[in-house]
Amino acid sequence: MRVAGIGCRAGAPVAALRDALAQAEAQGGAADMLATIAARAEEVTALGRALSLAGVEGIGTPTTSPRVMALYGTGSVAEAAALSVCGPGAQITVPRVISACGRATAAIAEKREPE
Template sequence: MIVAGLGFSSAATADSLRAAFTAAAALHPVSALATVADKEGHAALAEFAAETALPLHFIAPADLAGQRTLSCSPRSRASYGTGSVAEASALAAAGLGARLLSPRQISDDRLATCAIAIGGQT
């Protein structure tokens, strides 16, 4: 499974998410989206997920902590114990043995990030 992990601020729009996703997923056939569970109910996320028609997985914050990421955001590290919510969400959703295909991509407005991971057992 190839998963697009999303990280975003409360000010992010569906356009923010779309821009980060488009930059990250340009070369990969993504089969699911993932983000941290406390983002559930965010209007822009719901709009973007509906637009993509991909399944959306919510990852418990505890499952993000300790994920080895390529990027390191001090804010993400302080809030979730990981360097990147997008990267950690993608890894957690992709399953055992997952690996990142590239570091997170950031939307032009800097409100959203997206990273792609592939499951270890594809």
């Protein structure tokens, strides 16, 4: 399973989310689903395939934004959302990328299914 976590500023345009997602998928392949936090469900729902989470506080992430850490208790909403949905044993395969306008981020986590 490959999950793209999406983070964004309130009211970020769909184009910014698409840009961030496209960048992440170009590096890590197409995602099977999207994930975000409840506070950003409206923006991600605009993409037509959103999955909201109760929270991502305390989930360790490879990259860290001090602003996001102060607001949400994790270094990257995109990375933490992707890891949370994938579950235990998941790994970030594409660290956080930022849309050209700077209003959205995306990251991809993957959990390999046992063979």
